[in-house]
Amino acid sequence: MxxxxxxxxxxxxxxxxxxxxxxxxxxxxxxxxxxxxxxxxxxxxxVPKGTKDWADKDMVVREAIFDTLAKVFKRHGAVTIDTPVFELREILAGKYGEDSKLIYNLEDQGGELTSLRYDLTVPFARFVAQNGIQAIKRYHIAKVYRRDQPAMTKGRMREFYQCDFDVAGVYPTMIPDAECLAIAVEGLTSLGITNFTIKLNHRKILDGIFQVCGVKEEDVRKVSSAVDKLDKAPWADVKKEMCVEKGQPEEVADKIGEYVQHKGSVKDMLEWLEGDAALMANESAKTGIEEMRTALPFMESFGITNYLSFDMSLARGLDYYTGIIYEAVTEASAPPTEEQKAALKAAAEKDGKKKKKSKDDDDNSENVGVGSILAGGRYDNLVGMFANNSKKGNIPCVGVSFGVERLFSLIKSRPGLMEKVRPAATQVYVMSMGGGPEYTGFLAERMAVTHKLWEAGIEAEYMYKTKPKYPQQFTAAEKAGCPFAVILGQDEYPQGLVKIKELGLGEESDRGTDVKIEDLAQILKEKIANKTSSVGEVQKLLKDFTL
Amino acid sequence: MxxxxxxxxxxxxxxxxxxxxxxxxxxxxxxxxxxxxxxxxxxxxxVPKGTKDWADKDMVVREAIFDTLAKVFKRHGAVTIDTPVFELREILAGKYGEDSKLIYNLEDQGGELTSLRYDLTVPFARFVAQNGIQAIKRYHIAKVYRRDQPAMTKGRMREFYQCDFDVAGVYPTMIPDAECLAIAVEGLTSLGITNFTIKLNHRKILDGIFQVCGVKEEDVRKVSSAVDKLDKAPWADVKKEMCVEKGQPEEVADKIGEYVQHKGSVKDMLEWLEGDAALMANESAKTGIEEMRTALPFMESFGITNYLSFDMSLARGLDYYTGIIYEAVTEASAPPTEEQKAALKAAAEKDGKKKKKSKDDDDNSENVGVGSILAGGRYDNLVGMFANNSKKGNIPCVGVSFGVERLFSLIKSRPGLMEKVRPAATQVYVMSMGGGPEYTGFLAERMAVTHKLWEAGIEAEYMYKTKPKYPQQFTAAEKAGCPFAVILGQDEYPQGLVKIKELGLGEESDRGTDVKIEDLAQILKEKIANKTSSVGEVQKLLKDFTL
Structure with a gap:
């Protein structure tokens, strides 16, 4: 107000x-x-740079994505929390290293110094530590803020949504980790995405590999970041980077190459890793391999092994994670091939619209796909940063984060989907029909009939006009994609009758059926239930237009 | 991430x-x-002062309130929009008068100057003007920010939710206005609130009354704010304020008193007003009265007249609104009586905890009730502040805002409600039973069965333990308020059988029924549908615990 x-x-x-x-x-x-x-x-x-208004069909699709994922999380017994949009600046301080410069500060207007949250994970860790929580399964779908250079083409915004599910608590090895993977699969398939792969790896195995190959501890981070590029570049390039830029001896690079170019099913990869005596003699690698072995039957129980690729080149967030790591990609999210890029360029040139290059544009954006649509892993030391330095204080965590902005782009691009999406949920349009000097337009009567439908929980509208013409109302209803019309006829209504007519049938137009006003709501409820699914019109569309 | x-x-x-x-x-x-x-x-x-984490049962109840209201708005054909949490500072500038000092600014870190939104209405007007929208029914439930002195006891926070429904567009008199009132009634009754009154008035009638009574134009605002206090103070006090503090002649005050102490049904009040020749001779009053006369049949069509009280003392936001104004109160939201205050004070003293008076506390908070739980009215000039100064640019609006934080407090205080609310939605707890050296704990098997339930859309959990004891699992399930258990018996499971057991029956404990694993999901789905309503457990609770 x-x-x-x-x-x-x-x-x-x-x-x-x-x-x-x-x-x-x-x-x-x-x-x-x-x-x-x-x-x-x-x-x-x-709106400010890097932010946007969400409205119309985009808003409806986004809500359907959030509702779908929230339903998946709830199905797994998760609760949700809502933390303030800004936190005390000290809470965020020292958590994001170099990227701290991207934090939005609120002006010092006296009192506490605060900043907008940068992600949902640090506030979650603060919440767990502050409340001494020993175990929680929580999800959180909310906006986060980064003073980054916006690149709209890449979907990089300053205000954007994150959608995180995390399990905090001390549990036997790999049980919640496997459930996070199950949630990843359920979440994506619920959104109608099926052609995805979840790449898996384990930080302790990677650490072991680097040790076995002779990488010095201080070089692990930079070697690991080179390995992480194997999904975008051939091994030769990565090897070159390791030897030339990162100063690794060629024999070390070659040994690494033998490991990290391997990928396959969890079962096959485990056999291969367990057969490697050098690796099994390394304590870190052995622990990681044993953990993955423990997880295999869980993955089988959850019926998700077909989606998984145990990929030794996945190194993402190596410094951050302490155990299993994963990342989901789809074909549609992969970077474009050289041919696709050439085709795009030709199309753009044919278009004649040579877009003026803005400084804000990400110069490299055309070379990058949507990227991973989901990622996560185990991080056991974050809550400990906030809690007392006791075993009790440091609660281990594992989580999965859906790239909801990327998922939105993918879903929106499905051919035919957006045309079917309706911005409003209206199921019934209540209209009047009549003419001549006695015709009143039935305004109060349309209101009364519409009110009956609202009372029955039916989404219904009528035209905000005193004496609207029938075709005008009909056009408004069809334009809104309303499936049903209720018509108050000049002669029929005084006799307690209204007509139900199905809309959008084109040629085979429904002539309509007269029903008693007192039966109207019940009859319509049944007709609507037959026509639309209970899971919600848009959520159903997401499944129908499967990727 | x-x-x-x-x-x-x-x-x-x-x-x-x-x-x-x-x-x-x-x-x-x-x-x-x-x-x-x-x-x-x-x-x-x-968390920063004046903000809070939402979690556990509070979060679930809040979500149920939001879902319920969103459903009402959608039923009326509304769309929702989502604007950025911060706006360009210029957009907010000059919109809040004195209160502008309460706006949170973001630090000037180079680039645009931005501020956190202060309400949802100015961003809505900006959105309408920016996009040249001619007509929209929109709702928006989101957080707003005010650097106010927090008073937790009064529920005054620095970060809090607003829940607004507005109709923008040029329509015949009072049609969308009446629908806003219908939405007010539907919204509150959907939340199980029935003992409320919506006070109505019309700014043009009030203006007319002041003119007829001889109030000078420059005094209208201060006289109006005195009148607005009639719900908290007797007429004698208000009259005194008018004459002593606001310098009105006694005969002017007396004339005003004759008008503003009147309230009643819309029908009766209209007859009374229409019978007042002086008022009907005043152009402003006449227009207002005619508009209310036009609205009466609409209110009757929507079946809401019983909730309405045409109250000539309602003056809220007089400067802001241009037409009808309204405000809903419940008995529970009224300020405490002297007796209640004394009882509260005595209880606090008995408690022995003399709370140290903090500067942050609102000294007067104990004298004020929850206040109005909903308010709104017609405001025709706001979009015009952003749009070109053309007829096309200035889109008239009418809206209603639910005081969701106050509604939350009211709902939470319903005896017995919170005990019934469960933080998680889990319907089924999958457990194992067995013993002796052959007993494995059925971990992978519990996972596989739970997975089958997830696939069927059933909320299900199992214990994150390798070999949990049966009583331990049973206790966890009952503690979570899970209505059903599925038990994997050491002997039965290998034969393809599991037991379904209804929980929470106390003495009349269900002995359980053995079913084939392949039939499990279907049988449970039916059992759950019979037990809980499709509108959602918590939303149903809100209706059951009617106020």
Whole structure:
């Protein structure tokens, strides 16, 4: 609600001639002085850089994605929490290294220093530590903030959604880890995404491999980041980077190459790893391999092994994670091939619209796909940063984060989907039909009938006009994609009858059926139930338009 | 997801002896130096002042409130939008008068100057103007920010939710206005609130009354704010304020008193107003009265007249609104009586805990009830502040805002409700039973059975233990309020059988029924559907525990 003071201003403005002077021209170019205005406050009507308004069909699809994922999380017994959008600056301090410069600070207006949250994981860890929580399965879908250079083409925004599921607590090896993978599969398939692969690896195995290959401890991080590029570059390039840029001896690089180019089913890869005596003699690698062996029957129980690829080149977040790591990719999320890039370029040139290159654009964006659509892993030391330095204080965690903004882009691009999405949920349009001098337009009557439908839980609308013409109402209903019309006929309504008519049938138009007003809600409820699924129109569409 | 840099820090911390030094003691008092720590970063583990974490049952109830209201809005054909949490500072500038000092600014870190949104209405007006929208029914449930002095006892926070429904567009008189009132009634009754009254008035009628009574135009605002106090103070006090503080002649005050102490049904009040020749001769009053007369049949069609009280003392937001205004109150939201206050005080003293008076506390909070639980009205000039000064640019609006934080407090206080609310939605707990040396604990088997239930859309959990004891699992299930258990018996499971057992029956414990594993999901689905309603467990609870 607006406070009174707001309209003191409005009143002042609208009551006098200075209205013109105080409003901005919404369509004017940023710096162009609007013509009519004298003392114009010059600003453009827009949202801050890197943010956007969500509305219309996009909003509906996004809500369906969030609802679908929340339902999956709840199915697994998860609770949700909601933390403040800003945290005390000290809570975030020292958590993001170099990226700390991307944190949005709130102005120091006296009192505490605060910053907008950078992710949902640090607030989660703060919440767990602050409340002395020993065990929790929680999900959180909310906005986070980064003062990054926005690159809209890549979907990199300053305000964007994260969607995290995490399990905190001390449990036997790999039990919650396997459930996170099950949730990853369920989440994606629930969204109609089926052609994905979840790459798996284990940080302790990777650590062991680097040790066995003779990488010095201080070099592990940079070698690991080179390995992580194997999904985008051939081994020769990665090897070159290791030897030239990262100063590794060629024989070390070659040994690493023998390991990290391997991938396959969890079962096959485990046999291969367990057959490697050097690796099994390394304590770290052995622990990691044993953990994956423990997890295999769990993965089988959850029926997810077909989606998994145990990929020794996956190194993501190596410094961050302490155990299993994973990342899901789809064909659609892979970077474009050289041919695709050439085709895109040709199409753009044919288009004749040589888009002026803006500084804000990510120069490299055309070379990158949507990237991973989901990622996660085990991180056992984060809560400990906040808690007392006791065994009790440090609660181990494992989690999975859905790349909801990327998933939105993927889903939105499904051919035919967006045309079927309706912004509003209206199922019934209540209209009047009649003419001549006695015709009143039945406004109060349309309201009363619509009210009956609302009471029965049916989404219904009527035209906000006193005496609307029938074709006008019909067009509005069809435009809104309303499946049913209820028609109040000039002669029939006074006899207690209304007509139900199915819309959107084109040629085979439904002639309609007269029903008693008192039966209307019940009959419509059944018709709607037969027509649309109970899981929600849009959620059903996501499944129907499977990727 | 956390970026790698975060764990560079974590790794650094957990690998060395400086862990102790870098973490804060979560339970330590704000300024007390933690015992064990040497170079401790001294900060308390907490959220910023005036903000809170939402979790557990509170979170579930809040979600149920939001879902319920969203469903009502959607039923009326509304769409929802999501605007950024921060806006360009210029957008908010000059909109809140005195209260502008309460706006949270983001730090100037180069680039645009931005501020956290103060409400949802100005961003809505910006959205409508920016996109040249001519007509929209939208709802928006989201957080807003005010650097106010927090008063937790009054529920005044710095971060809190607003829940707004607004109709923008040019329509015949009072049609969308009446629908907003219908939504107000539906929203509150859907939440199980029935003992409420919606006070109505019309700004043009009030303006007319003040003119007829001889109030000078420059005095209208202050006289109006005195009138607005009639719900908390007797007429004598209000009259005194008018004459002494606001300098009105006694005969003017007396004339006003004759009008503003009237309230009643819309029908009766209209007859009374229409019978007042002086008022009907005033252009403003006449217009207002005619609009209310137009609205009466709409209110009757929507079946809401019983909830309405046409109350001439309602003046809220007079400066802001341009037409009908309304505000809903319940008995529970009224300020406490002197007796109640005395009882509260006595109880507090008996408690022996004389709370130290903090500067942050609102000194007057104990004298105020929850206040109005919903408010709104017509505001025709706001979009025009952003749009071009053209007829097309200025889109008239009418809206209603649910005081969701107040509604939450009211609902939470219903006796017996919170005990019935479960934080998680789990319907089935899958457990194992057995003993002796052959007993494995059936971990992978429990996973496989639970997975079957997930696939069928059933909320199910199992214990994250390798070999849990049966009573331990049973206790966990009952504690979670799970209605059903599925038991994998040591002898029965290998034969393809599991037992379904209804929980929470106390003495009349269900002995359980053996079913084939392949039939399990279907049987459970039916049992659950019979036990819980399709509208959602918590939403149903809100209706059951009617206020």
């Amino acid at each position: 607006l406070r009174r003071t707001l309209t003191q201003v409005i009143r002042r403005m609208s009551s006098a001639a200075n209205v013109e002077a105080a409003v901005a021209a919404p369509t004017a170019a940023p710096q162009a002085a609007p013509k009519k205005e004298k003392k114009a406050v010059k600003y453009e009507l827009k | 956390l970026r790698r840099t975060l764990t560079q820090v974590i790794r650094r911390m957990s690998s060395a002896a400086n862990v102790e030094a870098a973490v804060a003691a979560p339970t330590a008092a704000p300024q007390a130096a933690p015992k064990k720590e040497k170079k401790a970063v001294k900060y308390e583990l907490k």
